[in-house]
Amino acid sequence: MNPQLWPWIILFAPLVAAGVILFLLPRNNTAAGWLGVLTAALTCFLSWKVFLNPSLVVTAQIPWIEIPGIFSIPIGVILDDLSRVMLVVVTTIATLVFIYSAGYMRGDEGIPRYYASLCLFLFSMLGIVLADNFVMMFIFWELVGVSSYLLIGHYFRKDSAADAAKQAFTVNRVGDFGFMLGILMLWLATGSIMFAGIEQNLSALTLHPGYLTAACLLVFCGTLGKSAQMPLHVWLPNSMEGPTPVSSLLHAATMVAAGVYMLARIFPVLLAAPEITREVIMWIGAITCFAAGLMATQQDDIKRILAYSTISQLGYMVVGIAVAPAGEIAMFHLFTHAFFKCMLFLCAGSVIIALHHEQDIWKMGGLLGRMPLTALCVVVGTLALAGTPGFSGYYSKDLIVAYAHGANNAVFWITAGAALLTSFYMFRLFFVVFLGRPRSEHAEHAKQSPAVMTIPLLLLAIPSVAAGYPVVAKHFFDLPHPEMPHVVHYALLAALIGGVVLAAALYARGPLKDPVRIPLFANRLYIDNFYGWLVSRVQGGLAVIGSWFDRWIIDGLVVTGAARTVWATGYVLRLLQLGNLQAYAFFFGAGMLALLYFLIFR
């Protein structure tokens, strides 16, 4: 097969699969599952082939919107180090999650719908990865939004799932509003929507530093939404209403990382922008990283703990973009995080299934002996996430924190503090769920899940440990080796140990309920409540006022005024005992007559 076709097959095979499942196999659970898994496997196989052929260059483009000589938006693919790594990560994890889903979704009424949406997601995500221009990225950016919406709303009969899906979409639209505006501004200044074209014409942008800053920050709004950075983070924890494999694939490993990928893609533009741009990005990342960590410490839902953890880790990546001299540093953390966070979610899914859809960690406990394989994987994931030396997260997180140290002392201490929180909430989760005694009937009788679910877990455990090792990482990234000040090492080590000790002291003995209650953190700093108020009171209020105004002022006064004048005419017509039909005909006939009259007797 012609290698030129590989990226196109990778991109469009999932779309075709989604269409086939939706329209041809709407009631065939088995076939839908098989088709989904095989499609993902095909994209994975071809992605690895692309990855192992670094010399492959694909220049063909499909014209989409074209106005000759003035404007064109093509669909094209870009194959560079960045997209090749991302291809491999996305398709590999997707394949494992597609397989795992076959076990997790067994018995569900909407399996074809589920796999069709998953395939649509894969198509959209690969579109973001391969996009060679901003508008194409935006197109697929919106499409991942809708597939995420469909998957969060999979259990659409549940009110909470329906609300969460709607919220995820609309919050992302807010981010996309800024994103699109930023794209328009960059286009106006450089005359190009192609990433390469914008980078070539950067000089046109640097002439207007304020404009460039605004454009970059608006583009960054896309990241705020998609990568759930503060203040647009609220949708991600609620997205946990979706099936757990979805949380794992979309809302932990790949889709939410798209915002970081996009920033890495336009890294030269960010570098050219005034210092303040990257400073704003850095602070948003740092605040998100720490605040989400705080919120994670007081959640009781196993998936929500992981969700806040994801937000926090995405914060690290955003900080990485802002402080490091290259996009690779953030991408490295994206890479390692994708494996262990995906695995942690799949572990959570196994636990949830074993406990008959119980998600409250205070109804779990003592699962270590009952689900040993899952427990092992959770241990690996926890150690990796907490940044334990020898596990993948250690290498990538250290690098970001080291650069933060070089950039800004306050941000360094914030990120180090977030590491303490990470270690604390993850060990809290582990201790409560796996140690102690079972806290519910279901936990008592929990059993290890079937092989279709455990095998993907074990496969993910390997990169969770090893993906950060320099011997492995060097095949994927061209990482710099900055000087690591000792304070970075000591601070992170202290954070790790401090978190473990604190969690052990509080939770290792298997308390029946949480000995610590901090309402501020448990209630997510009340940000969700604030948004609820904003939507229902402010937006709702404005809407009601607008509606009232429209009805009574614009329609009432203006139109009724006009209508009164005509009312007389209507009254006359009625006196003439004309029915409505004739009256209407008369009205327009009169108009025509007037025109004819004018033409004839001009």
Added chain:
Amino acid sequence: MSPLLSLILIPLVTAAFCMAGAAPRRISLFGAGANLLLGLYLLVSYNIGIGGFQFVSENALFPSYGIHFSLGADGLSLVLILLATLVTFAAVWVTPKIEKFAGMFYACLLFISAGAIGAFSSIDLFFFYAFHELALIPTFLLIGIWGSGERQRIAWKVTIYLAFGSFILLLGLIGLWQAAPPELRTLDIRLLQQLGYAGMMQPGPVVYLLLLFGFGILIALFPFHTWAPEAYASAPAPAAMLHAGVLKKFGLYGLLRLAVPIFPAEIQQFAHLVLILLLGNILYVGFVTLAQKRLDLMLGYSSVMHMGHAFLGFVALNQLGLGGMSLMLFAHGLTIAALFALSGEIARRTGTLEFSQLGGLAGVAPKLGLLFGFAAMASIGLPGFSTFASEIMIFFGAFARGTVGSFDWFQTCTALALWGVVISAVYMLRAYRNIFWGAQGSAVKDDTQDMSSGVRWAVIILIAGLLVTGFRPALLLNYLNPVFAYLAP
């Protein structure tokens, strides 16, 4: 016989058969189907390489008064004719069993179709206007006789409103005609355009404003929009489909046809005014849409709101904006037609369109849920549907009018107009969530039936049209681009 004349006569003859008592549904479907095929055939046989008006037929009707029954179609006309025939076919197909005067009902639908096609293919100003008037009368009858709610009052309100708009438009058209030098006065739109280009007629700002507001009222330009939501809520679904989907596009078509070539300077001069009014459509009406508690009213307001984006393409006055606007005429027409068809189906299955009584409908009517999902996504401009392609062209076109390094009028207004995509997502998804997701509402029963196959296929055709042109906008842009090529800077 000229093919364009056949396009007009087929629905008229079919309507005559309906009124004469033939089985109306079957014959109407046949006539509308034949028209759709003919419309497609014209699109295919139009020679893009040559461009300009083709299939021209001229019959001097009152030569001494300069009135000719002249028909002709360029790329823009053909795209709109395709829209008209497609939506007519769908509207006839989704028409449920009509209890009273069934023949009249179908005849009215076909009259609207004939009028719209006639207006889109007339190159004589007189018939351009007359055909639109012809199409309005059956619209009022459809509301007044077969409408719901306070149908008489609403029919009157719409009559008064649109008659008023048509009257202002008429004054504008007369002014346009008078502006030419007396020896060159003509009703031929092609000649008028040429005169405008050559600078031989300068009708001036008053005529432009008459046209702007005359057409504007017909399009529901803020603040002359209050007729639309009520009218669409009251009208039977097929009538709302035809009016919102096709006939309302006449106003925008008129602006493209007459204002753009003859009044470029005036459009620039009054750009700020139009920008403010269109923001009224997008932001103000957008908020009013959010407050609606009934699906039909919400759809009516949303259709008003989308017209704001079309106006943005108009004031941008470059190839990108105008091309996007004309693509939007097509895309929005199909979308709103699909939504009204589905809304009619929801009302028939559950007996209500109140959000508070609906919910969980996707569980009992999955096909309805799926298709409404597609139509809703098209309405909020999801990539893949041509609504997205048209919106993005309009935004780029409008933004191109700005200057780098400063936030001028055009950039600021485009940014504000862009916020509309957030508003439309909020109300559309809320509607979808309230009707189809969540717990079952009081009007949704376990034995509530899924949609009928007639409505299903009609909507599938509309959505397929949106998807095909969304994936390959070039299919239509190849026809539209040359129409606006001369405007390119």
